[in-house]
Amino acid sequence: MRRDGEITVFDIIGPVMIGPSSSHTAGATRLGNLACAILGERPQKARIGLHGSFRDTGQGHGTDKAVVAGLLGFKPDDERIPNSFDLKGDLEVEFFDPELDGSTHPNTVVFVLTGTKETITIKGSSIGGGRVIVDKIDNFPVELSGDYPALLTVHKDRPGIIQSVSEILARYQVNIAFMKVYRLSKGKEALMLIETDQQVPATAQKEILAKKDINWVRFVDKISL
Amino acid sequence: MSFTSISELINLALNENLPVAEVIIRNESEALGTKREALLEEMQDRINIMRSSMEKGLKEAQYSPSGLTDAKAYNYEKWRIKNDDSIYAKVIARALAVAEVNACMGRIVAAPTAGSCGILPAVLLTYADEYGLEERLVESFFTAGAIGVIIAKNASISGAEGGCQAECGSASAMAAAGLVELEKLSPKLIDTAVSLSLQNVLGLVCDPVAGLVEVPCVTRNVLCSVNALSCFSMVKAGLKTPIPADETVKAMKQVGDSLPETLKETAKGGIASTSAAKKIACEIFAKKA
Numbered sequence: 001m002r003r004d005g006e007i008t009v010f011d012i013i014g015p016v017m018i019g020p021s022s023s024h025t026a027g028a029t030r031l032g033n034l035a036c037a038i039l040g041e042r043p044q045k046a047r048i049g050l051h052g053s054f055r056d057t058g059q060g061h062g063t064d065k066a067v068v069a070g071l072l073g074f075k076p077d078d079e080r081i082p083n084s085f086d087l088k089g090d091l092e093v094e095f096f097d098p099e100l101d102g103s104t105h106p107n108t109v110v111f112v113l114t115g116t117k118e119t120i121t122i123k124g125s126s127i128g129g130g131r132v133i134v135d136k137i138d139n140f141p142v143e144l145s146g147d148y149p150a151l152l153t154v155h156k157d158r159p160g161i162i163q164s165v166s167e168i169l170a171r172y173q174v175n176i177a178f179m180k181v182y183r184l185s186k187g188k189e190a191l192m193l194i195e196t197d198q199q200v201p202a203t204a205q206k207e208i209l210a211k212k213d214i215n216w217v218r219f220v221d222k223i224s225l
Numbered sequence: 226m227s228f229t230s231i232s233e234l235i236n237l238a239l240n241e242n243l244p245v246a247e248v249i250i251r252n253e254s255e256a257l258g259t260k261r262e263a264l265l266e267e268m269q270d271r272i273n274i275m276r277s278s279m280e281k282g283l284k285e286a287q288y289s290p291s292g293l294t295d296a297k298a299y300n301y302e303k304w305r306i307k308n309d310d311s312i313y314a315k316v317i318a319r320a321l322a323v324a325e326v327n328a329c330m331g332r333i334v335a336a337p338t339a340g341s342c343g344i345l346p347a348v349l350l351t352y353a354d355e356y357g358l359e360e361r362l363v364e365s366f367f368t369a370g371a372i373g374v375i376i377a378k379n380a381s382i383s384g385a386e387g388g389c390q391a392e393c394g395s396a397s398a399m400a401a402a403g404l405v406e407l408e409k410l411s412p413k414l415i416d417t418a419v420s421l422s423l424q425n426v427l428g429l430v431c432d433p434v435a436g437l438v439e440v441p442c443v444t445r446n447v448l449c450s451v452n453a454l455s456c457f458s459m460v461k462a463g464l465k466t467p468i469p470a471d472e473t474v475k476a477m478k479q480v481g482d483s484l485p486e487t488l489k490e491t492a493k494g495g496i497a498s499t500s501a502a503k504k505i506a507c508e509i510f511a512k513k514a
Contacts, residue, residue: 006227007374007378008226008256008374009249009268009370010268010271011377012336012337012374012399013345013369013370013373015335016271016332016333016334016335017332017334017335017339018332018333019328019329019331019332019333020329020330020339020438021340022339025330053436056436057435057492059509060289060290060291060436060437060439061437065330077332081330128385129335129338130335
């Protein structure tokens with residue numbers, strides 16, 4: 001599906017995926033892919049909290065295997081997904097009950113991922129047909145679908161930051177498709193999510209990170225279905 | 226794809242004297258900015274994957290971790306080869322095969338969903354094989370897909386939203402439309418094929434045992450495949466229905482909306498709520514703990 005809601009024939013005759021469920025298997029794999037991309041590297045340790053239908057029917061649907069496969073970088077049509085536990089190498093995996101409230105989407109997963117530099121908590125849901133939404137990164141509410149390449153920054157909430165980032169992107173010929181800023185409170189830290197039409201080159205990411213008051217930059221590439 | 230009704234799509238094809246598939250390919254090519262050849266190639270790739278899952282399910286006995294999938298395709302095919310060479314039996318075997326490969330974490334093409342992935346390959350590939358129509362398969366999948374898009378826009382293709390009629394039922398209507406395209410019959414017949422096949426499965430509930438895409442999903446793929454083939458046969462013979470396809474789609478939406486939550490993928494009603502099913506669910510949960 002395109003962002004404007006237009007459905008194509010290939011949304012219907014597709015996606016190509018490992019069964020049995022687009023929400024519980026394909027979507028779960030994509031959530032793992034996105035979480036891994038947000039951490040910026042393959043995690044060393046992953047605490048995985050399955051909620052609702054993900055927890056209740058997850059084993060029968062292979063949701064547990066699919067999220068781990070996603071963290072290993074396998075795509076939703078990778079035939080290695082059923083064997084992800086055997087292929088995870090030294091990735092430490094632990095499942096837990098995330099104890100989310102009843103209003104949370106039934107197909108939700110919380111990742112607590114530890115890499116070489118940091119530990120990040122990421123929450124996301126599988127919303128049908130393999131489509132997903134990451135709606136929380138640490139304490140920031142976000143809305144990241146993986147349908148577009150995306151640049152994420154965490155910066156100090158002050159005038160001029162957004163302009164300085166968009167200026168760098170423009171210089172690298174990266175067009176901004178959608179953009180949103182989320183802040184916890186005025187003047188404190190804010191998270192900016194910029195969905196783009198092109199990939200954001202590593203040099204551009206470096207330039208952005210070098211800007212004053214920008215503390216964290218991550219490029220999350222599009223994850224096709 | 227920009228079409229929002231089946232009548233609009235068919236009328237355009239009739240006015241331009243083109244097969245429905247051509248109208249869709251042109252429309253998708255413009256909407257996506259993708260060349261026609263690339264679209265055809267992409268569809269062919271997906272058809273090839275469907276064929277692989279079909280062959281896998283027939284040749285390799287499929288067993289799922291829950292135990293609910295127990296090599297039905299493999300065993301049926303063994304029996305079929307000795308006893309029944311009809312196209313119906315072939316369609317049954319292949320619908321079981323793809324649906325079981327899906328249940329066992331094999332690679333499939335959702336069409337329109339994973340739970341209903343056996344229907345289009347079983348119907349269209351088998352029919353094309355049987356009557357030597359392989360060269361029109363890609364076109365038939367575009368027509369089938371377009372019907373799915375229109376159903377998704379006006380009703381639903383999700384079991385959680387509209388029950389099994391929305392998943393396997395939609396696939397059935399898509400397959401019936403695909404057969405009309407495969408045989409290159411008048412676009413008008415697509416309307417009848419879609420309407421008839423949907424009418425036959427209206428009200429079909431989504432009630433998976435233990436919430437897993439296995440029982441009765443795998444055999445519902447058979448039901449809806451055979452339904453597509455039967456409706457197409459009636460259409461080919463000139464039988465009609467007084468209800469236009471677009472109105473049947475609306476009726477499906479209305480039925481889906483009035484179905485209680487217990488019958489929409491929650492595993493709380495229908496077959497899922499039988500004592501046998503509850504016992505199975507308990508055993509699966511016990512295994513987990």
